[in-house]
Amino acid sequence: MRTSKFKTAAIILLLALLVVPLFFTSTFVLHMFTLVFFYIALTAAWNIPAFGGKFSLGHAAFFGLGAYTASILYVKLGISPFIGIVAGTFVAMLGGVILTFPLIRLKGPFFTLASIAFAEVLRMVAVDWRALTNGSVGINIPFKPSWLNLTFTSGAPFYYIALGMAILVILLAWWIRSSALGYHLRAAAADEDAARALGINTARAHFLGLMWSSGLTGMIAVFYVFYNYVLEPGTAFSLPLFSLQPAMNGIIGGMGTVWGPVIGAIIMTPLGEFLRFYLGTIQQGLNFVVYGLMLIAVVNFVPGGIISLLEPWFKKKKTDEPSSADN
């Protein structure tokens, strides 16, 4: 009974979201929704390794790899962005392989450190390798509106693309979490040694988790670049924008759960934009100070994230879902 109520609510919400562009023609409203969807997708993708307790601060690496692959293919070689999406996903995955192969056995903090370093190294390479990336100048996506070029004259198509991506990644995350892989990851998060003793190949689980995560991040990045028309190393591999922001959304919403990242992104993205546009003109950097304070507050008072506050309400609906946010 409750599940069907939940389903009805989800369908109503989805229908409401589908008609939003018909009623709001303001570019600001559409942009805000699109951005929220982007960050929901990014955070949900970031969150997949977090099922296994791996905390990455280097997802900007996968973001940058995906973004650069598609835009180099399109701008320099004239290859359609639709091929770019596939290529970007694969190159980002490859980045995931390069990062994980040596590091799969690294525990908590060392994985985090290595992931930061990895993204920083790629940023340096992107600045340095001018022949391929145009260095710090960056790459501009030419404005040639067409479906095939993934370039549109209005904001509505990207609204739907971002919405679709957010739904896709949430569904994938939900599916992964309730699949064997998800149980392996959650076992590893709870107690790595015990999980191994039970015969779970935790290294393989972490590896697969990161593959999903890096590939999806790369894919999202391709759309993001075509939404913004411009790409340069400082933003594509940006630690605050694409490593810290998804991580923060995830922690504040509830790391390692399916809906935590969604809640986190819905709260943090508009807040961030508000602080950046309204207060940012007065004081640059103030948004990050607020983020930092929120993060400390969450760590101290609600270590499971906002989702853990909603847990009693959620539990009634899904009694078979044990919470693993607080490992």
Place this chain on the structure above:
Amino acid sequence: MELIVQVCVSGLLLGGIYALISIGLNLIFGVVRIINFAHGEMVMVAMYLTFWLNYFFGMDPYVSAIIVLPVMFLFGVVIQRIIVQPIQSSSANMKIFATVALSLILQNVALIVCTGNFRTVQVSYGMGTFELAGIFISIPRLVAFFAALGSITLLYYFLKSTYTGKALRAIVEDPIIARLMGVKVQKLYMLAFGIGCAFTALGGVLLMPFSSVYPTVGIPFTLIAFIVVVLGGLGSMTGTFLAGLFIGVVEAVGGTYVSPALKEAIYFGIFIIAILIRPQGIFGKGAGSEEVGLK
């Protein structure tokens, strides 16, 4: 030939400062068992303090250490008390979040208060060099090296021969047994964080005469300090010192012969090799630094 000697000497001198900053991290990492992602930001805060003392009062950077070090000691104690202590018993990830948040706050407060401009201190000896057997040696770098060497020696004897020092080492070896032996762990955590912060700050002060400060100056230092501690081994002063010098030389050689833009790639490579080959560090005393923060 002359070039390589020149490069190695500059690297060694810079390595002294890296060692100093990493000793601070080693103490915090080893005693408090927290992965301090805001470590580089402590260097940044100390550099700004040195800059402002010079800007407003015309104080010589080296003299300003008399003020900067006690202030940073207190800063460390306060961080431990307010931010770390409440989450001491929670998981490693929670501690990472808290220190990442701290680094974010410090960086952006610096951006708000001091703007993003590069700030330098103008001193007469800033560019001073002298020649020794055909090799040019920068005076502020030489001063920094010997100050680092001196203060690390001082810390070494403090840890070896005083009661407090022994208690700190006991916590590094085994915090639970140390507590059972009557060591006042909470107080010593604050002390260790304070001392670690002060040593890190000294690194910042010594850097100031020949480098500039800006809000994100600390990011590479966090990375460098972790690499040095991992290489040198947790709780090993000698190891940290030698590893610091090693990283300094690697940076100088890599910067000259490969590309200055890729020095972080070189750090990253060393970091991975070090962790894979010997996670407890070259001079590590068991304890397994790779396990730290997970217990």
